[in-house]
Structures are given as structure tokens and as C-alpha cells.
Amino acid sequence: MSTYKLNYTDSFGNGDANSSLRSNPENGFSDLSQSEKAVQELLTQQTPMQATDDHLIEFSEALRTVAKALRGSAEGKALAQAEAAEWKRRYELERSKNQELLLPKAPLNGVCADETNSKGMDHLAKSARLHVQENNGKTGRSSLERICSHDVLQDGEANNGCNNKLKRKASFKLSWGCKGQANDQHKKEIVSFESGNITTADRSSKQISLTWETNPQTVIIFTKPNSTSVRLLSVEMVRWLRDHKESNVYVEPRVKAELLSESSSFDFVQTWEDDKEISLLHPKVDLVITLGGDGTVLWAASMFKGPVPPIVPFSMGSLGFMTPFHSEQYRDCLEAVIRGPISITLRHRLQCHIIRDKARHDYETEENTLVLNEVTIDRGISSYLTNLECYCDNSFVTCVQGDGLILSTTSGSTAYSLAAGGSMVHPQVPGILFTPICPHSLSFRPLILPDHVTVRVQVPFNSRSSAWVSFDGKGRKQLEAGDALVCSIAPWPVSTACQVESTHDFLRSIHDGLHWNLRKTQSSDGPRDT
Ligand SMILES: NC(=O)c1ccc[n+]([C@@H]2O[C@H](COP(=O)([O-])OP(=O)(O)OC[C@H]3O[C@@H](n4cnc5c(N)ncnc54)[C@H](O)[C@@H]3O)[C@@H](O)[C@H]2O)c1
Numbered sequence: 257m258s259t260y261k262l263n264y265t266d267s268f269g270n271g272d273a274n275s276s277l278r279s280n281p282e283n284g285f286s287d288l289s290q291s292e293k294a295v296q297e298l299l300t301q302q303t304p305m306q307a308t309d310d311h312l313i314e315f316s317e318a319l320r321t322v323a324k325a326l327r328g329s330a331e332g333k334a335l336a337q338a339e340a341a342e343w344k345r346r347y348e349l350e351r352s353k354n355q356e357l358l359l360p361k362a363p364l365n366g367v368c369a370d371e372t373n374s375k376g377m378d379h380l381a382k383s384a385r386l387h388v389q390e391n392n393g394k395t396g397r398s399s400l401e402r403i404c405s406h407d408v409l410q411d412g413e414a415n416n417g418c419n420n421k422l423k424r425k426a427s428f429k430l431s432w433g434c435k436g437q438a439n440d441q442h443k444k445e446i447v448s449f450e451s452g453n454i455t456t457a458d459r460s461s462k463q464i465s466l467t468w469e470t471n472p473q474t475v476i477i478f479t480k481p482n483s484t485s486v487r488l489l490s491v492e493m494v495r496w497l498r499d500h501k502e503s504n505v506y507v508e509p510r511v512k513a514e515l516l517s518e519s520s521s522f523d524f525v526q527t528w529e530d531d532k533e534i535s536l537l538h539p540k541v542d543l544v545i546t547l548g549g550d551g552t553v554l555w556a557a558s559m560f561k562g563p564v565p566p567i568v569p570f571s572m573g574s575l576g577f578m579t580p581f582h583s584e585q586y587r588d589c590l591e592a593v594i595r596g597p598i599s600i601t602l603r604h605r606l607q608c609h610i611i612r613d614k615a616r617h618d619y620e621t622e623e624n625t626l627v628l629n630e631v632t633i634d635r636g637i638s639s640y641l642t643n644l645e646c647y648c649d650n651s652f653v654t655c656v657q658g659d660g661l662i663l664s665t666t667s668g669s670t671a672y673s674l675a676a677g678g679s680m681v682h683p684q685v686p687g688i689l690f691t692p693i694c695p696h697s698l699s700f701r702p703l704i705l706p707d708h709v710t711v712r713v714q715v716p717f718n719s720r721s722s723a724w725v726s727f728d729g730k731g732r733k734q735l736e737a738g739d740a741l742v743c744s745i746a747p748w749p750v751s752t753a754c755q756v757e758s759t760h761d762f763l764r765s766i767h768d769g770l771h772w773n774l775r776k777t778q779s780s781d782g783p784r785d786t
């Protein structure tokens with residue numbers, strides 16, 4: 257299987273700082289490899305003795321263990337050094353920004369920051385001006401009496417403030433919690449400094465590019481059934497992948513039968529017997545290709561209950577929000593993808609779990625289902641309103657009385673959720689869309705919840721009817737009174753290759769697929785503002 261790395265790039269093309277980590281002599285890697293080499297040489301010299309001298313064998317094993325431990329510690333040190341350097345760089349950057357803010361910008365007018373704040377907050381600019389007043393004023397101290405908290409902090413000299421309110425502004429730190437536990441994972445995204453300014457340092461969703469570190473060799477192709485054009489293309493593509501790329505090709509059992517009916521030369525194509533085997537294929541498969549519409553991308557993603565290899569989706573349907581590649585140019589496109597690097601869209605999935613009231617007291621649970629678009633809870637064939645109690649973490653959200661509720665990913669925001677009145681959201685925005693279906697209430701607007709929450713939808717015990725759940729429009733299951741659906745963002749996103757880049761492809765799809773905001777341009781003749 258090939259390996260690849262993902263680079264996060266900002267709009268200025270700045271990449272990830274971690275790449276500086278590799279084989280730096282300062283980290284001690286070269287010293288270490290020298291000593292490992294020496295140990296290895298010693299062991300080789302000792303080989304004739306090994307058979308006879310147990311002590312020497314023990315000693316050589318101990319040496320190997322020591323070498324391993326040394327290497328582990330040098331790697332740890334290298335990581336720590338790189339992280340410290342990164343924090344230092346950020347600190348210097350922030351400090352120089354703060355210094356710039358303190359430079360005089362406008363003439364002084366002797367206003368106390370508290371007074372100005374009550375009129376409108378331009379906190380930093382005001383404190384900078386006031387600071388200059390102190391330097392220029394005839395009597396530094398008396399003018400300082402009019403200064404309030406923020407600016408004094410910058411040098412810490414003055415401590416007699418306006419109306420005795422002048423105090424060092426409280427410093428603080430931010431920490432991220434997840435279900436009551438401290439979590440450092442996102443710390444680097446927002447930086448807090450002693451001066452109390454919160455600044456966002458990094459964006460969580462950047463354009464991501466995928467670079468192969470070894471060539472992708474194994475490809476799996478999923479195709480839309482019952483389509484002649486798809487079948488013809490799959491025959492051609494499989495042949496091309498073998499002849500020009502020497503790829504190992506996997507297809508679904510149905511497709512393998514189709515290929516063999518075409519020619520017995522396709523017996524090199526591999527397949528599986530049971531869908532469960534696909535999840536075992538993940539460690540071997542480098543690339544997934546889909547030939548069909550969005551439904552085929554959903555289908556392919558649903559085959560992977562854990563990590564998913566990158567998907568290259570070819571458009572052979574009518575809409576194609578997630579399928580940016582044109583099948584006519586499949587050779588150029590696959591050449592480019594296999595060569596890399598490629599832009600990808602990292603699409604979050606939801607993991608959904610049904611908790612049965614009956615099973616509450618025993619250990620019987622149902623398997624998680626992963627969805628790329630949405631999970632829908634609706635009234636099914638019942639003619640009654642659904643009555644669904646919704647909770648976000650442990651807070652009550654609302655009771656849905658209507659046809660149902662859609663919990664959608666941002667990728668799914670252009671699918672069923674859109675039809676039910678939800679917003680269209682860029683697929684790389686992390687979050688869960690909470691969109692009611694035909695709510696019997698005038699004020700039930702759709703919500704977008706943050707990506708860290710867990711949503712629970714429960715059919716109340718006194719509900720008149722049961723509800724039905726479906727996953728990406730498939731696999732309907734009944735929810736009886738007392739049953740609940742629990743849903744949160746899954747740790748295994750789906751990466752789909754972009755034609756250009758994520759935002760460009762998203763905008764193209766809403767323009768081409770939905771004719772979004774298409775209107776004849778108003779002519780320039782006619783009445784005008786005078
Ligand atoms: N009223 C509705 O709009 C409605 C009703 C039921 C299901 N759906 C959608 O259909 C999806 C299942 O798709 P399918 O192809 O298996 O069924 P399908 O063949 O019935 O096609 C549904 C349509 O939804 C489009 N679609 C799917 N995912 C999309 C996305 N992320 N963005 C924009 N359009 C998208 C497809 O291109 C297709 O045209 C469900 O996940 C659900 O979102 C929509």
C-alpha cells in the first residue's frame with residue numbers, strides 16, 4: 257500500500273511547520289544512527305560466538321534494546337524542540353504585533369479609555385493613543401491618571417489609575433474541554449497571551465493537499481448499477497489502469513461478473529464475497545474511484561466503517577455535487593491524481609447509534625452507522641405528527657412536531673437538508689445541521705451546531721406513533737417509543753479529490769447543479785438614483 261502525507265496550506269501557500277522535523281543533526285539523529293551502526297557492527301562481529309555463548313546473546317539483545325530506547329528519546333526530543341520553536345515564533349510574532357499597536361497613530365485628546373469604551377469599543381487603538389499621551393504630556397503622572405486598564409498592562413510601570421480603578425488587567429489562559437476532560441488537541445488554534453488579547457492564530461479548515469510519498473498501486477472502483485455508459489467506461493478504465501499504471505484493481509462482485517462476460521482477460525481483477533471483507537481491504541487500497549452520481553460516492557463511503565482511502569469521483573449522473581471529474585478525461589485526471597499532489601475536500605461524517613429502550617438494561621447494542629450526507633428521523637408511513645425530543649449534549653434543544661428532523665453534515669447541506677430549508681454550508685466547515693422537516697410551528701428555524709456536540713433524539717414514551725430513521729436515504733429502521741438516536745461527528749472523514757480546489761469546486765457545484773441565484777441581469781437603462 258502506498259503512503260501519503262497531507263499538507264494544510266493557508267491562502268498564502270504557507271505550509272505545515274512540522275516538515276522541519278526530519279533528520280536534523282541537532283536532534284541527535286545522526287549521532288544516534290552512528291552508535292546504532294556501531295552496535296550493529298559489533299553484533300555482526302560477534303555472530304560466530306552467538307551459538308555457543310548465551311551471555312553474549314543476552315548482551316547483544318540488551319544493546320539492541322538500549323539503541324531502540326535511545327532512538328525513541330531522540331525522536332521525542334526532536335518533536336519537543338520543533339514545538340518549542342513554533343511557539344517561540346508565534347510569541348515573537350504576537351509581541352511584535354502588540355508593539356505595533358502601541359505606536360502613536362493619532363493626535364491625543366485626553367480621553368479615558370473607560371469613557372470611550374462606553375461610546376464604542378476600539379479598545380486597542382484607544383489604549384495606544386492614551387499611552388502616547390503619557391509620554392508626551394507635561395506631567396506624565398497627571399495625564400496617566402486618565403488612563404485605564406488596558407494600556408498600563410503593556411509595560412506594567414504605572415499603577416495609579418483613573419478613579420482608583422487602574423489595575424493590571426487580569427491575565428488568563430484558555431483551555432479546551434471535552435466532556436469534562438482537559439484536551440490539548442485544539443490549543444494551537446487560538447492563542448491567549450498574558451496581555452489578555454485573544455487572537456486566532458490558525459484556521460481549522462484550510463485547503464488541504466495530498467502528496468503521495470510512495471506510488472498508489474491498488475485501486476478499488478465502485479460503479480452505479482444498471483448503466484450502460486458506466487459499464488463501458490469501467491471496462492476501459494480497468495484495462496487502462498492495468499496496462500498503463502500496473503495497478504491492482506478491485507471491483508464489486510457484480511462488476512467482476514460484468515467484466516468477465518466482456519472478456520476472460522479480466523480475470524486479474526480482484527473482488528470479494530462478503531461486504532464485511534471490504535473493511536479488511538482498507539489497509540491495502542490506495543485509491544477509490546467512483547463512476548456514477550453523488551449516490552455512488554455515498555455508496556462507496558458507506559462501505560468503509562472506519563478510515564476511507566481518498567476518493568476520486570467521476571461524474572456520470574445528473575447532479576454531481578461531490579463528483580467534480582469528467583469521465584471523458586479520465587486518463588489525464590487519473591494521471592494527475594496518481595502523480596499528485598492533489599487538493600482534497602475533507603468531508604466529515606456522522607456516526608449514528610440507536611439505543612433501544614428494551615436494550616437499556618442489558619448489553620445488547622446496535623452497530624454504529626456512518627453517514628456522509630445525513631441521518632433522517634421521520635414519521636414514515638404514520639399519518640401522525642412526529643414527536644421527537646432533542647438534546648444537545650445534556651441540554652434540551654426542542655421538541656420536533658412535524659414530519660421529522662434531519663441531522664446533516666455540511667456535505668449533506670446541499671441534499672435533503674437544503675430541500676427542507678436548511679442553509680448551504682461549505683463542506684469543510686465543521687458542524688452538524690439541525691433541520692426540521694415541515695415543522696408545525698411558525699418559528700422553527702434550522703440550526704447549525706458545532707462539531708464537538710452529541711445530539712440525542714428520543715421518541716417520548718407517550719408518543720402516539722413510532723418514528724423511522726434512515727441513513728443517507730437508506731437502511732430504514734423503526735424507532736419505538738422510548739428509543740433514541742445518538743449522533744456525533746465521526747473520527748473518520750471522507751477525502752474526495754478536487755478538480756481545482758475545495759471552495760472553487762463547491763461554488764461550481766451550486767452554480768451548475770442548482771443554478772444558484774441565477775437571474776437575468778437588469779439592463780442599465782431605466783430610472784437611476786440622482
Ligand atoms: N427531498 C429531497 O431533496 C430528498 C429526499 C430524500 C433523499 N434525498 C437525498 O438523497 C440522498 C441519497 O442520494 P442517492 O443518490 O442515494 O438517492 P437518489 O438516487 O434518490 O438521489 C437523490 C438526489 O440527491 C442528490 N444528492 C445526494 N447527495 C447530495 C449532496 N451531498 N449534495 C447535493 N445533492 C445530493 C443526488 O445527486 C440525487 O440527485 C440522501 O442522502 C438525501 O440527502 C433528498
Ligand SMILES: Nc1ncnc2c1ncn2[C@@H]1O[C@H](COP(=O)(O)OP(=O)(O)OP(=O)(O)O)[C@@H](O)[C@H]1O
Nearest residue numbers: 478479480481548549550551552555573574575576
Ligand atoms: N455500487 C453500487 N451498488 C449499489 N447501489 C449503488 C451503487 N452505486 C450507487 N448506487 C445507488 O444507485 C442510486 C443512484 O446512484 P447515483 O446517485 O450515483 O446515480 P444517479 O441517480 O444517476 O445520479 P444523480 O442523482 O446525480 O442523477 C443511489 O441510490 C445509489 O445508492
